[in-house]
Amino acid sequence: MSRPADVPGTVNAPPSTSDLFSLDGRTAIVTGASAGLGARFATVLAQAGATVFAAARRIDRLAELADSHPRIHPVACDVSREADRTRLTDTALTVTGRIDVLVNNAAVSGETRAADESPDAFADVLGVNLTAPFHLARLTAEAPLPTGATPGGGRSIINVSSILGLVSAAPLGGAAYAASKAGLIGLTRELAGQWGHAGTRVNALAPGWFRTEMTADLFGDERSARWVERNTLLRRGGHGHELDGALLFLASDASSYCTGQVLTVDGGWTAR
Template sequence: MTTPRSAAELFSLEGRTAIVTGASAGLGARFAVVLAQAGATVFAAARRIDRLKELAGTDARIHPVACDVSVEADRTRLAETALSGTGRIDVLVNNAATSGETRAADESPEAFGDVLGLNLTAPFHLARLTAEAPVPAGAPAGGRSIINVSSILGLVSAAPLGGASYSASKAGLIGLTRELAGQWGREGTRVNALAPGWFRTEMTADLFADERSSNWVERNTLLRRGGDGHELDGALLFLASDASSYCTGHVLTVDGGWTAR
Protein backbone atom coordinates (compact mmCIF):
# COMPACT_ATOMS: atom_id res chain seq x y z
CA MET A 1 0.00 0.00 0.00
CA THR A 2 1.19 3.52 -0.77
CA THR A 3 0.81 6.45 1.59
CA PRO A 4 -1.51 9.28 0.47
CA ARG A 5 0.32 12.53 -0.28
CA SER A 6 -0.63 16.09 -1.05
CA ALA A 7 -1.47 17.10 -4.62
CA ALA A 8 1.70 19.18 -4.81
CA GLU A 9 3.83 16.20 -3.80
CA LEU A 10 2.07 13.90 -6.27
CA PHE A 11 2.92 16.10 -9.25
CA SER A 12 6.42 17.10 -8.12
CA LEU A 13 9.44 15.84 -10.06
CA GLU A 14 12.06 17.16 -7.65
CA GLY A 15 15.22 15.06 -7.68
CA ARG A 16 14.27 13.16 -10.82
CA THR A 17 15.88 12.95 -14.23
CA ALA A 18 13.97 13.15 -17.49
CA ILE A 19 14.89 12.70 -21.14
CA VAL A 20 12.83 14.46 -23.82
CA THR A 21 13.50 13.79 -27.49
CA GLY A 22 12.55 16.17 -30.27
CA ALA A 23 12.97 19.00 -27.78
CA SER A 24 14.24 21.74 -30.10
CA ALA A 25 10.80 23.02 -31.06
CA GLY A 26 7.05 22.60 -30.75
CA LEU A 27 5.57 20.27 -28.18
CA GLY A 28 8.97 18.77 -27.31
CA ALA A 29 10.38 22.13 -26.24
CA ARG A 30 7.28 22.76 -24.16
CA PHE A 31 7.54 19.30 -22.57
CA ALA A 32 11.14 19.97 -21.52
CA VAL A 33 10.19 23.30 -19.92
CA VAL A 34 7.21 21.83 -18.04
CA LEU A 35 9.20 18.93 -16.61
CA ALA A 36 11.96 21.30 -15.52
CA GLN A 37 9.44 23.63 -13.89
CA ALA A 38 8.15 20.62 -11.94
CA GLY A 39 11.66 20.11 -10.57
CA ALA A 40 13.22 17.54 -12.89
CA THR A 41 16.69 17.66 -14.37
CA VAL A 42 15.91 17.46 -18.08
CA PHE A 43 18.18 16.20 -20.83
CA ALA A 44 16.67 17.81 -23.92
CA ALA A 45 17.67 16.00 -27.11
CA ALA A 46 17.41 16.96 -30.76
CA ARG A 47 19.57 17.54 -33.83
CA ARG A 48 19.37 21.35 -33.70
CA ILE A 49 21.78 22.07 -30.87
CA ASP A 50 21.50 25.85 -31.33
CA ARG A 51 17.81 25.74 -30.47
CA LEU A 52 18.47 23.42 -27.55
CA LYS A 53 21.01 25.85 -26.15
CA GLU A 54 18.46 28.65 -26.37
CA LEU A 55 15.98 26.48 -24.52
CA ALA A 56 18.56 25.60 -21.86
CA GLY A 57 19.19 29.30 -21.35
CA THR A 58 15.67 29.65 -19.96
CA ASP A 59 16.16 27.12 -17.14
CA ALA A 60 19.37 25.78 -15.59
CA ARG A 61 17.71 22.41 -15.10
CA ILE A 62 17.56 21.84 -18.87
CA HIS A 63 20.68 20.30 -20.42
CA PRO A 64 21.02 20.23 -24.24
CA VAL A 65 22.18 17.03 -25.94
CA ALA A 66 22.79 16.95 -29.69
CA CYS A 67 21.19 13.71 -30.81
CA ASP A 68 19.79 12.17 -33.97
CA VAL A 69 17.44 9.55 -32.55
CA SER A 70 17.37 7.69 -35.86
CA VAL A 71 20.99 6.70 -35.14
CA GLU A 72 21.44 3.86 -32.64
CA ALA A 73 24.77 5.15 -31.33
CA ASP A 74 23.23 8.56 -30.63
CA ARG A 75 20.39 6.98 -28.66
CA THR A 76 22.85 5.02 -26.55
CA ARG A 77 24.95 8.12 -25.96
CA LEU A 78 21.87 10.08 -24.89
CA ALA A 79 21.02 7.55 -22.18
CA GLU A 80 24.65 7.41 -21.07
CA THR A 81 24.79 11.21 -20.87
CA ALA A 82 21.79 11.31 -18.56
CA LEU A 83 23.17 8.51 -16.39
CA SER A 84 26.60 10.08 -16.16
CA GLY A 85 25.04 13.42 -15.25
CA THR A 86 22.70 12.33 -12.47
CA GLY A 87 23.05 8.55 -12.11
CA ARG A 88 19.41 7.92 -12.94
CA ILE A 89 16.65 8.06 -15.55
CA ASP A 90 13.17 8.44 -14.08
CA VAL A 91 11.17 9.78 -17.02
CA LEU A 92 11.48 9.27 -20.77
CA VAL A 93 9.35 11.26 -23.21
CA ASN A 94 9.59 9.71 -26.66
CA ASN A 95 8.50 12.75 -28.63
CA ALA A 96 10.77 12.96 -31.71
CA ALA A 97 8.95 12.12 -34.94
CA THR A 98 8.76 12.84 -38.63
CA SER A 99 5.61 13.09 -40.74
CA GLY A 100 6.42 11.46 -44.08
CA GLU A 101 4.27 11.83 -47.19
CA THR A 102 0.57 12.62 -46.91
CA ARG A 103 -0.53 10.51 -49.90
CA ALA A 104 0.29 6.81 -49.74
CA ALA A 105 0.74 6.77 -53.52
CA ASP A 106 3.64 9.23 -53.15
CA GLU A 107 5.50 7.23 -50.50
CA SER A 108 8.11 4.64 -51.41
CA PRO A 109 8.65 1.52 -49.28
CA GLU A 110 12.09 2.87 -48.35
CA ALA A 111 10.64 6.18 -47.16
CA PHE A 112 7.93 4.32 -45.27
CA GLY A 113 10.62 2.32 -43.47
CA ASP A 114 12.57 5.47 -42.62
CA VAL A 115 9.52 6.98 -40.90
CA LEU A 116 8.95 3.82 -38.87
CA GLY A 117 12.62 3.78 -37.94
CA LEU A 118 12.44 7.24 -36.37
CA ASN A 119 8.88 7.12 -35.03
CA LEU A 120 8.75 3.54 -33.73
CA THR A 121 12.10 1.75 -33.64
CA ALA A 122 13.91 4.64 -31.93
CA PRO A 123 11.31 4.95 -29.14
CA PHE A 124 11.52 1.19 -28.56
CA HIS A 125 15.29 1.33 -28.16
CA LEU A 126 15.19 4.36 -25.88
CA ALA A 127 12.50 2.68 -23.78
CA ARG A 128 14.73 -0.37 -23.40
CA LEU A 129 17.70 1.77 -22.42
CA THR A 130 15.55 3.50 -19.82
CA ALA A 131 14.08 0.31 -18.40
CA GLU A 132 17.51 -1.30 -18.20
CA ALA A 133 19.18 1.62 -16.42
CA PRO A 134 20.17 1.03 -12.78
CA VAL A 135 17.47 1.87 -10.24
CA PRO A 136 18.96 4.34 -7.74
CA ALA A 137 18.24 4.41 -4.04
CA GLY A 138 15.19 6.49 -3.25
CA ALA A 139 13.49 5.76 -6.55
CA PRO A 140 9.98 7.29 -6.86
CA ALA A 141 7.05 5.33 -5.50
CA GLY A 142 5.40 5.44 -8.90
CA GLY A 143 8.38 3.81 -10.57
CA ARG A 144 9.91 4.87 -13.84
CA SER A 145 7.59 6.53 -16.32
CA ILE A 146 7.96 6.11 -20.08
CA ILE A 147 5.68 8.35 -22.13
CA ASN A 148 5.34 7.58 -25.83
CA VAL A 149 3.94 10.53 -27.73
CA SER A 150 1.52 9.02 -30.22
CA SER A 151 -1.28 10.88 -32.01
CA ILE A 152 -4.98 10.71 -32.74
CA LEU A 153 -3.77 9.55 -36.17
CA GLY A 154 -2.75 6.33 -34.46
CA LEU A 155 -6.38 5.87 -33.43
CA VAL A 156 -8.47 7.15 -36.35
CA SER A 157 -8.03 8.18 -39.96
CA ALA A 158 -7.72 11.87 -40.70
CA ALA A 159 -7.71 11.58 -44.48
CA PRO A 160 -7.05 13.65 -46.54
CA LEU A 161 -4.44 14.66 -43.96
CA GLY A 162 -2.22 12.27 -42.04
CA GLY A 163 -0.15 9.80 -44.01
CA ALA A 164 0.29 6.03 -44.19
CA SER A 165 3.71 5.76 -42.57
CA TYR A 166 2.97 8.37 -39.90
CA SER A 167 -0.35 6.81 -38.94
CA ALA A 168 1.12 3.31 -38.95
CA SER A 169 4.01 4.41 -36.73
CA LYS A 170 1.71 6.16 -34.26
CA ALA A 171 -0.65 3.16 -34.10
CA GLY A 172 2.39 0.93 -33.64
CA LEU A 173 3.55 3.14 -30.79
CA ILE A 174 0.25 2.51 -29.01
CA GLY A 175 0.65 -1.24 -29.44
CA LEU A 176 4.23 -1.01 -28.23
CA THR A 177 3.10 0.98 -25.20
CA ARG A 178 0.66 -1.72 -24.13
CA GLU A 179 3.10 -4.55 -24.71
CA LEU A 180 5.95 -2.93 -22.80
CA ALA A 181 3.55 -2.03 -19.99
CA GLY A 182 2.66 -5.71 -19.75
CA GLN A 183 6.25 -6.90 -19.80
CA TRP A 184 7.72 -4.32 -17.41
CA GLY A 185 4.87 -3.72 -14.98
CA ARG A 186 6.24 -6.11 -12.36
CA GLU A 187 9.51 -4.21 -12.40
CA GLY A 188 7.71 -0.96 -11.58
CA THR A 189 8.27 0.64 -14.98
CA ARG A 190 5.11 2.31 -16.22
CA VAL A 191 4.60 2.81 -19.94
CA ASN A 192 1.82 5.07 -21.21
CA ALA A 193 1.03 6.96 -24.39
CA LEU A 194 -0.03 10.54 -24.92
CA ALA A 195 -2.16 11.06 -28.03
CA PRO A 196 -2.51 14.75 -28.94
CA GLY A 197 -5.02 16.03 -31.45
CA TRP A 198 -4.51 19.07 -33.66
CA PHE A 199 -2.15 21.41 -31.82
CA ARG A 200 -0.58 24.57 -33.15
CA THR A 201 3.10 23.73 -33.59
CA GLU A 202 5.88 24.21 -36.09
CA MET A 203 4.80 20.98 -37.81
CA THR A 204 1.18 22.13 -38.22
CA ALA A 205 1.89 25.77 -39.04
CA ASP A 206 0.79 25.38 -42.68
CA LEU A 207 -2.36 23.56 -41.61
CA PHE A 208 -3.55 26.38 -39.37
CA ALA A 209 -2.35 29.09 -41.76
CA ASP A 210 -4.68 27.77 -44.46
CA GLU A 211 -8.27 28.92 -43.88
CA ARG A 212 -9.83 25.86 -45.46
CA SER A 213 -7.86 23.29 -43.47
CA SER A 214 -8.11 25.35 -40.27
CA ASN A 215 -11.89 25.44 -40.65
CA TRP A 216 -11.85 21.67 -41.23
CA VAL A 217 -10.09 21.14 -37.89
CA GLU A 218 -12.50 23.45 -36.08
CA ARG A 219 -15.55 21.91 -37.70
CA ASN A 220 -14.57 18.37 -36.69
CA THR A 221 -13.38 19.14 -33.15
CA LEU A 222 -16.04 19.20 -30.44
CA LEU A 223 -14.48 22.26 -28.81
CA ARG A 224 -14.40 23.94 -32.23
CA ARG A 225 -10.72 24.91 -32.17
CA GLY A 226 -7.20 23.58 -32.35
CA GLY A 227 -5.20 23.09 -29.17
CA ASP A 228 -2.50 25.29 -27.69
CA GLY A 229 0.72 23.61 -26.54
CA HIS A 230 0.21 24.46 -22.87
CA GLU A 231 -3.02 22.44 -22.87
CA LEU A 232 -0.91 19.28 -22.78
CA ASP A 233 0.97 20.37 -19.63
CA GLY A 234 -1.40 18.68 -17.19
CA ALA A 235 -1.57 15.41 -19.11
CA LEU A 236 2.22 15.27 -19.39
CA LEU A 237 2.76 15.95 -15.68
CA PHE A 238 0.13 13.39 -14.75
CA LEU A 239 1.87 10.63 -16.71
CA ALA A 240 5.38 11.66 -15.66
CA SER A 241 4.71 11.94 -11.94
CA ASP A 242 3.47 9.78 -9.09
CA ALA A 243 -0.02 11.18 -9.74
CA SER A 244 -0.34 8.31 -12.25
CA SER A 245 1.38 5.69 -10.08
CA TYR A 246 -1.42 3.16 -10.76
CA CYS A 247 -1.67 3.91 -14.48
CA THR A 248 0.15 1.89 -17.14
CA GLY A 249 -0.63 0.70 -20.65
CA HIS A 250 -2.97 3.66 -21.03
CA VAL A 251 -3.49 5.99 -24.00
CA LEU A 252 -4.34 9.49 -22.78
CA THR A 253 -6.03 11.34 -25.63
CA VAL A 254 -6.03 15.16 -25.54
CA ASP A 255 -7.82 16.22 -28.69
CA GLY A 256 -10.64 18.63 -27.92
CA GLY A 257 -13.09 15.81 -28.62
CA TRP A 258 -11.91 14.89 -32.12
CA THR A 259 -12.07 11.11 -31.51
CA ALA A 260 -15.38 11.36 -29.61
CA ARG A 261 -17.34 12.27 -32.73
Protein backbone atom coordinates in the same frame (compact mmCIF):
# COMPACT_ATOMS: atom_id res chain seq x y z
CA MET B 1 4.21 -10.54 12.18
CA SER B 2 7.15 -9.10 10.24
CA ARG B 3 6.57 -6.32 7.72
CA PRO B 4 6.77 -7.47 4.06
CA ALA B 5 9.81 -6.19 2.18
CA ASP B 6 9.22 -3.34 -0.23
CA VAL B 7 8.90 -4.42 -3.84
CA PRO B 8 8.90 -2.37 -7.02
CA GLY B 9 5.52 -0.80 -7.61
CA THR B 10 4.47 -0.93 -3.96
CA VAL B 11 3.10 2.34 -2.62
CA ASN B 12 4.26 2.66 0.99
CA ALA B 13 2.78 6.09 1.69
CA PRO B 14 0.69 8.34 -0.54
CA PRO B 15 2.26 11.67 -1.50
CA SER B 16 0.67 14.84 -0.24
CA THR B 17 -1.55 16.72 -2.64
CA SER B 18 1.07 19.44 -2.99
CA ASP B 19 3.72 16.86 -3.96
CA LEU B 20 1.55 14.79 -6.29
CA PHE B 21 2.85 16.39 -9.52
CA SER B 22 6.32 17.28 -8.23
CA LEU B 23 9.37 15.94 -10.07
CA ASP B 24 11.94 17.28 -7.60
CA GLY B 25 15.17 15.29 -7.73
CA ARG B 26 14.24 13.29 -10.80
CA THR B 27 15.83 13.05 -14.21
CA ALA B 28 13.90 13.24 -17.48
CA ILE B 29 14.82 12.78 -21.13
CA VAL B 30 12.76 14.48 -23.85
CA THR B 31 13.46 13.80 -27.53
CA GLY B 32 12.49 16.15 -30.33
CA ALA B 33 12.91 19.00 -27.86
CA SER B 34 14.20 21.72 -30.17
CA ALA B 35 10.77 23.12 -31.05
CA GLY B 36 7.01 22.69 -30.74
CA LEU B 37 5.54 20.31 -28.21
CA GLY B 38 8.96 18.84 -27.35
CA ALA B 39 10.33 22.19 -26.23
CA ARG B 40 7.19 22.75 -24.19
CA PHE B 41 7.46 19.29 -22.62
CA ALA B 42 11.08 19.91 -21.57
CA THR B 43 10.17 23.25 -20.02
CA VAL B 44 7.18 21.88 -18.11
CA LEU B 45 9.17 18.98 -16.64
CA ALA B 46 11.98 21.35 -15.61
CA GLN B 47 9.48 23.72 -13.98
CA ALA B 48 8.11 20.74 -12.04
CA GLY B 49 11.59 20.14 -10.60
CA ALA B 50 13.19 17.60 -12.94
CA THR B 51 16.66 17.76 -14.42
CA VAL B 52 15.85 17.51 -18.13
CA PHE B 53 18.09 16.28 -20.92
CA ALA B 54 16.60 17.88 -24.01
CA ALA B 55 17.59 16.03 -27.17
CA ALA B 56 17.34 16.96 -30.84
CA ARG B 57 19.47 17.50 -33.93
CA ARG B 58 19.26 21.30 -33.89
CA ILE B 59 21.72 22.09 -31.12
CA ASP B 60 21.33 25.86 -31.62
CA ARG B 61 17.64 25.60 -30.80
CA LEU B 62 18.44 23.41 -27.80
CA ALA B 63 20.96 25.96 -26.53
CA GLU B 64 18.26 28.63 -26.59
CA LEU B 65 15.93 26.31 -24.69
CA ALA B 66 18.61 25.54 -22.11
CA ASP B 67 19.17 29.26 -21.58
CA SER B 68 15.52 29.56 -20.56
CA HIS B 69 15.83 27.22 -17.56
CA PRO B 70 18.85 26.10 -15.50
CA ARG B 71 17.64 22.50 -15.19
CA ILE B 72 17.51 21.91 -18.97
CA HIS B 73 20.63 20.35 -20.49
CA PRO B 74 20.96 20.23 -24.30
CA VAL B 75 22.14 17.01 -25.96
CA ALA B 76 22.70 16.83 -29.72
CA CYS B 77 21.00 13.63 -30.82
CA ASP B 78 19.70 12.15 -34.06
CA VAL B 79 17.31 9.48 -32.80
CA SER B 80 17.55 7.62 -36.10
CA ARG B 81 21.10 6.63 -35.08
CA GLU B 82 21.54 3.86 -32.54
CA ALA B 83 24.83 5.29 -31.25
CA ASP B 84 23.19 8.67 -30.58
CA ARG B 85 20.37 7.04 -28.63
CA THR B 86 22.84 5.13 -26.46
CA ARG B 87 24.92 8.26 -25.91
CA LEU B 88 21.83 10.19 -24.83
CA THR B 89 20.89 7.78 -22.05
CA ASP B 90 24.54 7.37 -21.04
CA THR B 91 24.84 11.16 -20.69
CA ALA B 92 21.85 11.34 -18.35
CA LEU B 93 23.18 8.47 -16.26
CA THR B 94 26.69 9.91 -16.10
CA VAL B 95 25.50 13.33 -14.96
CA THR B 96 22.71 12.39 -12.55
CA GLY B 97 23.00 8.63 -12.05
CA ARG B 98 19.35 8.02 -12.86
CA ILE B 99 16.57 8.16 -15.45
CA ASP B 100 13.08 8.57 -14.03
CA VAL B 101 11.10 9.86 -17.02
CA LEU B 102 11.47 9.29 -20.76
CA VAL B 103 9.32 11.26 -23.20
CA ASN B 104 9.58 9.72 -26.68
CA ASN B 105 8.46 12.78 -28.64
CA ALA B 106 10.74 12.98 -31.71
CA ALA B 107 8.92 12.24 -34.96
CA VAL B 108 8.88 12.92 -38.70
CA SER B 109 5.73 13.21 -40.78
CA GLY B 110 6.54 11.58 -44.13
CA GLU B 111 4.36 11.89 -47.24
CA THR B 112 0.66 12.64 -46.99
CA ARG B 113 -0.42 10.49 -49.94
CA ALA B 114 0.35 6.78 -49.74
CA ALA B 115 0.81 6.75 -53.52
CA ASP B 116 3.74 9.16 -53.11
CA GLU B 117 5.50 7.18 -50.37
CA SER B 118 8.17 4.68 -51.34
CA PRO B 119 8.87 1.59 -49.21
CA ASP B 120 12.23 3.05 -48.21
CA ALA B 121 10.66 6.34 -47.14
CA PHE B 122 8.00 4.40 -45.22
CA ALA B 123 10.73 2.47 -43.38
CA ASP B 124 12.61 5.69 -42.59
CA VAL B 125 9.54 7.17 -40.87
CA LEU B 126 9.06 4.01 -38.81
CA GLY B 127 12.74 4.10 -37.90
CA VAL B 128 12.40 7.52 -36.26
CA ASN B 129 8.83 7.26 -34.96
CA LEU B 130 8.75 3.65 -33.74
CA THR B 131 12.11 1.88 -33.69
CA ALA B 132 13.90 4.75 -31.93
CA PRO B 133 11.27 4.99 -29.15
CA PHE B 134 11.50 1.22 -28.61
CA HIS B 135 15.27 1.35 -28.25
CA LEU B 136 15.22 4.39 -25.94
CA ALA B 137 12.52 2.74 -23.83
CA ARG B 138 14.66 -0.39 -23.53
CA LEU B 139 17.75 1.60 -22.57
CA THR B 140 15.70 3.45 -19.96
CA ALA B 141 14.13 0.31 -18.52
CA GLU B 142 17.52 -1.41 -18.34
CA ALA B 143 19.17 1.49 -16.48
CA PRO B 144 19.75 1.00 -12.75
CA LEU B 145 16.57 1.77 -10.83
CA PRO B 146 17.05 4.64 -8.39
CA THR B 147 16.31 3.65 -4.81
CA GLY B 148 13.05 5.24 -3.74
CA ALA B 149 12.65 7.03 -7.08
CA THR B 150 8.92 7.48 -6.45
CA PRO B 151 6.49 6.35 -3.77
CA GLY B 152 5.12 3.97 -6.38
CA GLY B 153 8.57 2.71 -7.28
CA GLY B 154 9.94 2.59 -10.80
CA ARG B 155 9.93 5.09 -13.62
CA SER B 156 7.63 6.49 -16.27
CA ILE B 157 7.97 6.12 -20.05
CA ILE B 158 5.68 8.34 -22.12
CA ASN B 159 5.32 7.58 -25.82
CA VAL B 160 3.90 10.53 -27.74
CA SER B 161 1.48 9.00 -30.22
CA SER B 162 -1.31 10.88 -32.02
CA ILE B 163 -5.00 10.70 -32.81
CA LEU B 164 -3.72 9.52 -36.20
CA GLY B 165 -2.75 6.30 -34.43
CA LEU B 166 -6.42 5.86 -33.47
CA VAL B 167 -8.46 7.15 -36.41
CA SER B 168 -8.00 8.18 -40.03
CA ALA B 169 -7.66 11.87 -40.78
CA ALA B 170 -7.63 11.56 -44.56
CA PRO B 171 -6.97 13.60 -46.63
CA LEU B 172 -4.36 14.62 -44.04
CA GLY B 173 -2.07 12.30 -42.14
CA GLY B 174 0.02 9.81 -44.07
CA ALA B 175 0.38 6.03 -44.19
CA ALA B 176 3.80 5.76 -42.54
CA TYR B 177 2.99 8.38 -39.91
CA ALA B 178 -0.34 6.76 -38.99
CA ALA B 179 1.24 3.30 -38.93
CA SER B 180 4.06 4.49 -36.68
CA LYS B 181 1.70 6.21 -34.24
CA ALA B 182 -0.61 3.19 -34.10
CA GLY B 183 2.48 1.04 -33.59
CA LEU B 184 3.51 3.21 -30.64
CA ILE B 185 0.19 2.46 -28.97
CA GLY B 186 0.67 -1.28 -29.43
CA LEU B 187 4.26 -0.97 -28.22
CA THR B 188 3.09 0.97 -25.16
CA ARG B 189 0.69 -1.77 -24.11
CA GLU B 190 3.18 -4.56 -24.69
CA LEU B 191 6.03 -2.89 -22.79
CA ALA B 192 3.64 -2.02 -19.96
CA GLY B 193 2.79 -5.72 -19.74
CA GLN B 194 6.40 -6.86 -19.81
CA TRP B 195 7.86 -4.27 -17.43
CA GLY B 196 5.05 -3.57 -14.98
CA HIS B 197 6.34 -6.16 -12.50
CA ALA B 198 9.57 -4.14 -12.20
CA GLY B 199 7.70 -0.90 -11.51
CA THR B 200 8.25 0.68 -14.93
CA ARG B 201 5.10 2.36 -16.18
CA VAL B 202 4.59 2.85 -19.92
CA ASN B 203 1.79 5.05 -21.24
CA ALA B 204 0.99 6.92 -24.44
CA LEU B 205 -0.08 10.51 -24.93
CA ALA B 206 -2.19 11.04 -28.06
CA PRO B 207 -2.55 14.74 -28.97
CA GLY B 208 -5.02 16.00 -31.51
CA TRP B 209 -4.49 19.04 -33.74
CA PHE B 210 -2.15 21.39 -31.91
CA ARG B 211 -0.59 24.57 -33.26
CA THR B 212 3.09 23.68 -33.70
CA GLU B 213 5.87 24.08 -36.23
CA MET B 214 4.79 20.80 -37.85
CA THR B 215 1.19 21.99 -38.31
CA ALA B 216 1.97 25.57 -39.36
CA ASP B 217 0.79 24.95 -42.93
CA LEU B 218 -2.40 23.31 -41.68
CA PHE B 219 -3.45 26.21 -39.47
CA GLY B 220 -2.03 28.77 -41.91
CA ASP B 221 -4.51 27.69 -44.57
CA GLU B 222 -8.01 29.05 -43.93
CA ARG B 223 -9.79 26.09 -45.50
CA SER B 224 -7.87 23.42 -43.57
CA ALA B 225 -8.09 25.42 -40.33
CA ARG B 226 -11.88 25.53 -40.72
CA TRP B 227 -11.86 21.76 -41.35
CA VAL B 228 -10.11 21.20 -38.01
CA GLU B 229 -12.52 23.52 -36.21
CA ARG B 230 -15.59 21.94 -37.81
CA ASN B 231 -14.56 18.40 -36.84
CA THR B 232 -13.39 19.16 -33.29
CA LEU B 233 -16.06 19.22 -30.58
CA LEU B 234 -14.49 22.29 -28.96
CA ARG B 235 -14.39 23.95 -32.40
CA ARG B 236 -10.69 24.91 -32.31
CA GLY B 237 -7.18 23.55 -32.43
CA GLY B 238 -5.20 23.00 -29.24
CA HIS B 239 -2.54 25.19 -27.67
CA GLY B 240 0.69 23.67 -26.39
CA HIS B 241 0.04 24.48 -22.73
CA GLU B 242 -3.15 22.40 -22.86
CA LEU B 243 -0.99 19.26 -22.76
CA ASP B 244 0.87 20.34 -19.60
CA GLY B 245 -1.51 18.63 -17.19
CA ALA B 246 -1.62 15.37 -19.13
CA LEU B 247 2.18 15.27 -19.38
CA LEU B 248 2.70 15.94 -15.67
CA PHE B 249 0.06 13.37 -14.77
CA LEU B 250 1.85 10.62 -16.70
CA ALA B 251 5.33 11.68 -15.56
CA SER B 252 4.60 12.03 -11.85
CA ASP B 253 3.26 10.08 -8.89
CA ALA B 254 -0.23 11.25 -9.83
CA SER B 255 -0.35 8.30 -12.26
CA SER B 256 1.44 5.74 -10.07
CA TYR B 257 -1.31 3.16 -10.74
CA CYS B 258 -1.66 3.91 -14.46
CA THR B 259 0.15 1.89 -17.11
CA GLY B 260 -0.53 0.62 -20.61
CA GLN B 261 -3.00 3.47 -21.24
CA VAL B 262 -3.55 5.98 -24.04
CA LEU B 263 -4.39 9.47 -22.80
CA THR B 264 -6.07 11.32 -25.67
CA VAL B 265 -6.09 15.13 -25.60
CA ASP B 266 -7.83 16.22 -28.77
CA GLY B 267 -10.67 18.62 -28.04
CA GLY B 268 -13.12 15.81 -28.75
CA TRP B 269 -11.91 14.91 -32.25
CA THR B 270 -12.05 11.13 -31.68
CA ALA B 271 -15.39 11.35 -29.82
CA ARG B 272 -17.31 12.28 -32.97
